[in-house]
Amino acid sequence: MQPFIQFESVSKSFGSMTVIDSLDLTIHKGEFLSLLGPSGSGKTTILMMLAGFERPTRGTITLDGMRIDQLPPHRREMGVVFQNYALFPHMTVAENVAFPLEMKRLPRHEIARKVARALDMVRLGSLKNRRPSQLSGGQQQRVALTRALVFEPRVILMDEPLGALDKQLREHMQLEIRELHKRLGLTIVFVTHDQSEALTMSDRIAVFNAGKIEQIDSPHAIYDTPRTRFVAQFIGETNLIEADVVNVQNGHATIALGADLAAKVRSGPELQAGQKALFSLRPERMRLGAEPAGDNSLGMTITDCIYHGDHMRVQLARGNFTFTARCERLAGDWTVGTQVVVSFDPRDCTVLTS
Amino acid sequence: MFRTAQTFFGLLVVTFLLMPIVAILPLAFTSSVFLTYPIEEYSLRWFVELTTADAWRLSIMNSLIIGLGATLLSTVLGTLAALGLRTKALPFANLLRTMFLLPMVVPAVVLGVGMQMLFVNLGVASTYPGVIIAHAVLCVPFVIVSVSASLQGIDPSVEKAASSLGASPVKVFRRVTLPLALPGIISGAVFAFATSLDEVVITLFVAGPNQRTLARQMFSSIRENISPTVVAAALLLIIGTLCLGGLAALLRWRQERIALRAAP
Numbered sequence: 280m281q282p283f284i285q286f287e288s289v290s291k292s293f294g295s296m297t298v299i300d301s302l303d304l305t306i307h308k309g310e311f312l313s314l315l316g317p318s319g320s321g322k323t324t325i326l327m328m329l330a331g332f333e334r335p336t337r338g339t340i341t342l343d344g345m346r347i348d349q350l351p352p353h354r355r356e357m358g359v360v361f362q363n364y365a366l367f368p369h370m371t372v373a374e375n376v377a378f379p380l381e382m383k384r385l386p387r388h389e390i391a392r393k394v395a396r397a398l399d400m401v402r403l404g405s406l407k408n409r410r411p412s413q414l415s416g417g418q419q420q421r422v423a424l425t426r427a428l429v430f431e432p433r434v435i436l437m438d439e440p441l442g443a444l445d446k447q448l449r450e451h452m453q454l455e456i457r458e459l460h461k462r463l464g465l466t467i468v469f470v471t472h473d474q475s476e477a478l479t480m481s482d483r484i485a486v487f488n489a490g491k492i493e494q495i496d497s498p499h500a501i502y503d504t505p506r507t508r509f510v511a512q513f514i515g516e517t518n519l520i521e522a523d524v525v526n527v528q529n530g531h532a533t534i535a536l537g538a539d540l541a542a543k544v545r546s547g548p549e550l551q552a553g554q555k556a557l558f559s560l561r562p563e564r565m566r567l568g569a570e571p572a573g574d575n576s577l578g579m580t581i582t583d584c585i586y587h588g589d590h591m592r593v594q595l596a597r598g599n600f601t602f603t604a605r606c607e608r609l610a611g612d613w614t615v616g617t618q619v620v621v622s623f624d625p626r627d628c629t630v631l632t633s
Numbered sequence: 634m635f636r637t638a639q640t641f642f643g644l645l646v647v648t649f650l651l652m653p654i655v656a657i658l659p660l661a662f663t664s665s666v667f668l669t670y671p672i673e674e675y676s677l678r679w680f681v682e683l684t685t686a687d688a689w690r691l692s693i694m695n696s697l698i699i700g701l702g703a704t705l706l707s708t709v710l711g712t713l714a715a716l717g718l719r720t721k722a723l724p725f726a727n728l729l730r731t732m733f734l735l736p737m738v739v740p741a742v743v744l745g746v747g748m749q750m751l752f753v754n755l756g757v758a759s760t761y762p763g764v765i766i767a768h769a770v771l772c773v774p775f776v777i778v779s780v781s782a783s784l785q786g787i788d789p790s791v792e793k794a795a796s797s798l799g800a801s802p803v804k805v806f807r808r809v810t811l812p813l814a815l816p817g818i819i820s821g822a823v824f825a826f827a828t829s830l831d832e833v834v835i836t837l838f839v840a841g842p843n844q845r846t847l848a849r850q851m852f853s854s855i856r857e858n859i860s861p862t863v864v865a866a867a868l869l870l871i872i873g874t875l876c877l878g879g880l881a882a883l884l885r886w887r888q889e890r891i892a893l894r895a896a897p
Contacts, residue, residue, distance in 0.1 A: 330797055352796040353804075365794035369812050378808070382799035423794075430799065 283308040283466060284329070284434065289338030289348075291324055298324045300490045301338070306434075306468060311460050313469045313477035316487030317513070322470045325487075326436050329468060331355050342433065353382070358427030362439040364419045366411040372422050373398065373407035379430035397429040401455075417448045424456070428463070437469045441476065453480055474514050478502065486510050508631055511559045518602050522558040522630075524550050534558055534630060537600040543574045544628040557631040562605035564627035567593065567619045576622040581615055595621060654871065661864040668859050679865040689862060692850035696830055698761065699846055703768035703829040708822040710769065711776025712814075718777070719784050730777075737774040744770070745838030752839055759841025767839045768832055772825035779824060783817020784810075820884040823877045831870065 284306040291299040299321045306312050314322035327333040328340065331352035340348040347355055358379075367375050373394050380390040398404045401421045411419055420440065427435055437456075441449045457480050460467050471477050477484045478498040485495040486509070494501060494510045505511035511519060525533040525541065532546035536558060550556070566572070579602065583594035595602040602621060613619065660668050664676035683689045714733050718726055736744065748767050749758060757763035787810065795805045836849045845853075847870065851863050 330793075332793055351802075352793070353799050353801050355797070356799070357797060359794060359797040361790040361794060363788065363790060365788060365790040367791060367795070367809060378795070378800075379798035382804065426794075426798065436797075 282306075283343060284468075285341045286325075287339050287341075289328065289335045289340060291321075291328060291333060292336045298490050299328075299335075302490070302492065304485065304492065304495070306466065308466055309464050310482045311457070311465075311467045311469065311480060313471055313481040313484045314487060315471055315474060315477040315484050315513075318472060320487040321490040322472075322485075322487045323438060326438055326468060326470050329434070330357055330359050330436050356430075356432045356434075358430065358432035358435045360423050360427045360435070360437040360440045362442050364411070364423040364440075364443075366419055366422055366426070368411055371408050371410055372403060372414070375411070375422055376426050376429050379426065383430055393429060397425050401425050416444050417452065420444060420452060421455075424459075428459070428465075433466070435465050435467045437467065439471055439473075440469075441471075442473075449476075456480065478514075486513060488513070504629055505559065506631070508557055511557075511629065511631065516562055516603070516605075518558075518560045518562065520558045520560075520600075522556050524552055524554040524556050524630075526552045531625060532630065534628075537598065540577060540597065540600060542577075542623075542628060543625045544630050545625050546630070549632055550630060554632055559629040559631065560602075560623060560627065562592070562603045563590075565602065565604040565606075565621050565623050567604060567606055567613075567621060569620065571620050572622045574625050575628075576620050578618060579621050581613060581617045581619060583615060584613075595619070657864055658868055658871070660861050661868045663861050666860065668861055668864065679861045682860075682862050683865050683869070686862070688845070688850060688854075689847075689866070692845050692847045695844055696847040699764050699768055699844065700826050700829040702761070702765035703772050704822050704826040706765060706769040707772035707776050707825045708818060711773045711821055711825070712780050712818050714773065715777050715780035715784055716810075718781065733777050734774045736770050741771075741832075741834035745835040748835060749838040758839060759844065761844060764836065764840045764844045764846075767835050768829040769825075771832060771835065772828045775824035775828055776818075776821035779821035780814060780817045783814045786817075787813045816884045816887050820881040823881040823884070827874050827877045830873065 282305045284304075286302055286304040288301045288303060289299060290297065290301050302321075302325070304325070314325055316322045324333060328335055328348070331347075331350060331354075335348050338348075339346055342355070367378065370378070376394045376397055377390050380393055385393070394407075395404065398407055401424065403418065403421055403425065406414065406418065411422065414422065423440070440456075441452050444452060453476060456467075459465065460480075469477075469480065478501075481498055483495060484498055484501050486493045486501060488509045493507045494505065496504075496506075501510065501514055505514060505517075508519065511517050520536050522534045522536050522542075525535050527533075527546050527550050530546055532544050532550045534542050534544055534556065536542055542558065544558070577597065579595040579597045581593055582596045582601075585592040585594075590605050590607055593604045593606060595604060604621065657668075659672060660670075661679060662675045662677065663672045664674040664678060665672070683693070717723070718730055718733070720726075723729070744767075748770075752758035752763045752767075755763075757766070791813075792805050792809055795809045796802070800808060830846075831848050832846070833848045833852050836844070836846055837852075840846065840849065847866060851866050854860065855863050
């Protein structure tokens, strides 16, 4: 994949506040990249700089080899979908979708043809004479999407486009956008603070924190091998424990989790004996049983069970050391106070140094 | 109990405000030359007088000319000012806004004296352009308030969306901002016209005998000879103002509906 959009040491300050600090980011053609982070982490600012509504304080942005950071928004050919859809309230659905084509000065008959085809594609043909106010949230969202797609922009930018929809509709639209992305080979930059949305939709996810990218990787890598404490904590749920590296050999390391607790983990070249490290283990990667199994088995006591419908959340403790585990169901006679053995695979543990 | 007292007090206030108007209006239809009750015979002679007597006819024409001129001028200036005040990075925006709204609070007499002296120096005293400019100064704040309100109802992302879809700033303004602000502009224009229509004080200072407006003519005629024509003219003004007020309310209602629509 060739670099399509490139941010090179881009910084953005508002007054004395630095929102983006010397950021490098490469976006490939045809990829679905999510910018994920808590509010105020700078992800929306990145999108606004890409769309042209904000100019970088320093650094350059190129699209297909051409510098675009000084171009006004209307000359960037980027379709933007806003969180609140930003449909033109005084125009009908068809007029909304025709707008970008009129701006391109296409002949009238061609505009009519393209609008009809685009609206049919998202099954809105029958609503073309309605005003946005007469549409449901999901329909408005689809109009906004169609309007951003119809003029064949080079990139589609989406700013939390599904935030205002209810859960079911949101999941439906996630699939619909994914499907459009694949079918039309679109390059999509998608801003969200919803991690499950980012995980299900993206080719790659850039996790933002305080104006910097913490990690940019495939959803799989982001979830399974977080590279910073922030990523481990922000994506999914995890047990994070301050630990010491005891020894390293043959690609495995032994980590001391507490006074009398140790775990065996997979180790890369970065671990050295005697180092301080951060041990991370996902609750769903733990197995609870009566007998020890595998490399890592810790005897612990159940201190609380929380019922969640499709799973149980189990709090475990040993001394002042605690774990949260997630399992489908508990064996019938386990209650608070039961001694169980917690086992987990070394490959499921992540150890962060730094 | 409290509810009843509230309603009663409300009615009392409304009566207090409307009584003077209600009391005098029937006299427009008297056939007598005196402004007194009881009305012995009803007639429309004073309305006929209003449309035939030169002084009255001319004053009605003047009011329309000056009113339309002031409306046009103040609507254009007020709309531009409201658009400018919306600029995010404008320094001293609040100070500027206050300055623009100042003509609403400065005593008309003070404005009148100042304008008269200025206009004499500029050579526009006692001319139509002079009176139109003077009225426009008073009308601009109404336009700014009304247009600003409707601009505030526009979701900024709608304009951003337009520009991302390929619209140049001029196109964004023509195709999105202007149509969405139009109800506010029109209702501002209505307020401006109504303001010009009943303006007397500044007119006294800057207008010559040729620019005598209807309000000004009423003012002088009530001092010279108290004729029921004044009441007939008042009735016309009230009906005109009510119609304009109704129009403005209608537009405001439409604007609120559009603003509601714009919300997701």
